[in-house]
Amino acid sequence: MLVLTALLDRSYRFSELRREIGGVSEKMLAQTLQTLERDGFVHRNARPVIPPHVDYTVTDMGREAGERMRAMIQWVDDRMSAVVDARAAYDRVRAERDAATEAPPVARTR
Amino acid sequence: MLVLTALLDRSYRFSELRREIGGVSEKMLAQTLQTLERDGFVHRNARPVIPPHVDYTVTDMGREAGERMRAMIQWVDDRMSAVVDARAAYDRVRAERDAATEAPPVARTR
DNA sequence: CGGTATCCAAACCGATACTG
DNA sequence: CAGTATCGGTTTGGATACCG
Numbered sequence: 481m482l483v484l485t486a487l488l489d490r491s492y493r494f495s496e497l498r499r500e501i502g503g504v505s506e507k508m509l510a511q512t513l514q515t516l517e518r519d520g521f522v523h524r525n526a527r528p529v530i531p532p533h534v535d536y537t538v539t540d541m542g543r544e545a546g547e548r549m550r551a552m553i554q555w556v557d558d559r560m561s562a563v564v565d566a567r568a569a570y571d572r573v574r575a576e577r578d579a580a581t582e583a584p585p586v587a588r589t590r
Numbered sequence: 591m592l593v594l595t596a597l598l599d600r601s602y603r604f605s606e607l608r609r610e611i612g613g614v615s616e617k618m619l620a621q622t623l624q625t626l627e628r629d630g631f632v633h634r635n636a637r638p639v640i641p642p643h644v645d646y647t648v649t650d651m652g653r654e655a656g657e658r659m660r661a662m663i664q665w666v667d668d669r670m671s672a673v674v675d676a677r678a679a680y681d682r683v684r685a686e687r688d689a690a691t692e693a694p695p696v697a698r699t700r
Numbered sequence: 701c702g703g704t705a706t707c708c709a710a711a712c713c714g715a716t717a718c719t720g
Numbered sequence: 721c722a723g724t725a726t727c728g729g730t731t732t733g734g735a736t737a738c739c740g
Contacts, residue, residue: 492721505714510723520676531721534720541669545617548662562651566630604702615734620703641701642740 483512484538484546485553491525491537507552521545594623594631594648594656595663595670601635601647 482501486492492500498509512537516522527533562577566577591609596602602610608619623646626632637643648656648664 506723507715508713518677518680519673520680526722530720534722541672544665548665552658552662559651563629567628570628570630583735616703616737618733619731636702642703644702
């Protein structure tokens with residue numbers, strides 16, 4: 481998801497990518513990159529130097545996927561507030577209904 | 591995902607939707623529908639008759655999301671074979687490398 | 701019919717320690 | 721630097737039983 485969108489702009493090294501994305505553990509990033517590589521979305525270029533230098537780029541298919549991801553993220557982002565509102569409305573109604581069943585309206589405080 | 595795309599065509603009742611999608615447990619469908627309703631993607635219309643009759647439709651936002659989902663599913667579907675191929679190639683290479691490390695090529699059977 | 705409640709095994713994932 | 725290996729807590733989701 482975020483790996484593919486990040487790699488749209490330029491290639492990244494492992495730790496660099498980890499910092500860029502943020503909140504992703506080493507393990508998850510390694511796992512994700514392996515899957516993406518295996519499935520043909522990402523290309524892994526390992527230069528056998530010391531210290532190791534590995535950078536990741538998107539393949540053509542990966543670029544296509546990343547662009548779609550980016551568009552989808554944008555769409556979701558644009559609708560976030562609508563979702564938050566819908567959620568609040570839904571929760572408010574449900575809270576009112578629960579209050580009515582648990583404590584019948586006999587008298588209100590003040 | 592599949593709930594939204596199914597509901598693009600017409601409204602569905604609970605069990606009907608379950609059959610349509612296939613491989614989804616009651617629990618998961620109920621959970622999914624509640625989330626979608628809460629977030630404003632789906633509208634739930636419960637007619638208080640016996641036996642109960644509840645049908646689900648998409649909201650405007652849900653329709654938009656469903657259309658995007660459908661497009662994405664189509665895209666993924668179109669690339670499935672490419673992914674399968676990439677995966678096979680990757681696994682083949684890895685298997686060869688593993689074989690080389692575990693059993694050095696001294697002699698081959700026949 | 702359209703769910704909810706409960707139990708439980710499997711999968712997920714972060715933290716930590718270690719390696720080439 | 722770029723990972724792998726392992727442990728353990730959390731989450732997920734199916735199966736089953738029950739309810740209005």
